[in-house]
Amino acid sequence: MTEPRPISIVPSVLPADFSRLGEECVALAEAGVDRIQWDVMDGRFVPNLTFGPDVIASCRKHVDIPFEAHLMVLDPDELAGRYVDAGCEILIVHAETAPHLHRTLARVRELGASPAVALNPATPVAAVQHVLDLVDMVLVMTVNPGFGGQDYIATMEPKVAEVRALADAQGLTLDVEVDGGIGPSTIAGAVTAGANVLIAGSALYRDPEGLGHAVSDLRARAEAARAS
Template sequence: MTEPLVVPSVLPADFARLGEEVRELCEAGVDRIQWDVMDGVFVPNLTFGPDLIAAARPYSTVGFEAHLMVVEPDELLGRYVDAGCELVIVHAEACRHLHRTLARIRDLGARSGVALNPHTPVDTVAHVLAETDLVLAMTVNPGFGGQAYICAVEPKIARLRRMIDESELPIELEVDGGITEVTIRGAAAAGADVFISGSWMYAYPDGKAAAVKRLRAAAKGEEV
């Protein structure tokens, strides 16, 4: 297994002090920061626009990824890249022409990612791997923080791992939803190497830096 990457979602953050929240996450040793972009249509909630992300970018020493949970991602790609997101993730379920959308992200100078909801088949991404830098297996249904991890997704993660390995392409396999010091073990064992944590990390009693270390250790199967 490659060194696991711990990526916090800022969805549980104090929105009134997002710049400071971003700085604190960087100081805690995270690998990059995820922005859960919701449009109120593809998912019920409405969250971060590109101007807000751009305002927070100077506070960060790590990369940003935008997870676009929106119905018309193609219309927004350029704005999130311009806002400072080096990685842009779209949902396969929201893209009419997924191959074209992923290629467009790269044309804009960012890395491309594709997310799959828990029910979406692995084969959906089989023919776009050459245009993809990351595959995200959702371990909750998107739209809300604080949900319980769906362990039934683990066989799907394992199938994605085999597919990526067989492609021999440098594609990251990310999981998002309900990741804790306990659930990360199953996701890592199935083959994930990037782990999104939001509510659990923010609620960790010893602080964010300790939470990051605990997640990394647990992902590697070490005693924590």
């Protein structure tokens, strides 16, 4: 079994105030998050429209922590370069949108970013088992993508465990990320299943004690679940 990857708490900025995204990024960095995720939606692969590269580039100068772009788009090959230029160090592409997944992931690496691949809840792990050597992270969606504030699909935990076991069997040191419905009541299950990168949106912003408390609380719960 490979050495466990560190726990990372990564916010989605979907619940943030879009009129002051630069300030919101600063607040998240000060709260102690490990990086920031931008949920890029094209209105085609998923219903909503969110962040173009110019918006992300305008926020890049405000913080030094890494950015990751979750490309929920039908044509990641066309857009990847623009999000790298905008300052995203990690690009996540969906297996469902890349018919030539090896080529797409290799292109992300060529652009100088860290490639990652995402799986919708109904997409089997088999869709990525032959590209694990090309990625630094696998994202297992624990909601159907396109909207924030959805309920965690607990039946995805065996899928998280399957990804982790497959990476271990291949001797690969990969991050396994989960995104969707992560909060105080669900984070332990995700970590116990094998996830180490936890995306949180609504749970961070609705904590009455503020972002700093929310981040610390989720990190403590994740570390406790790993240690148990």
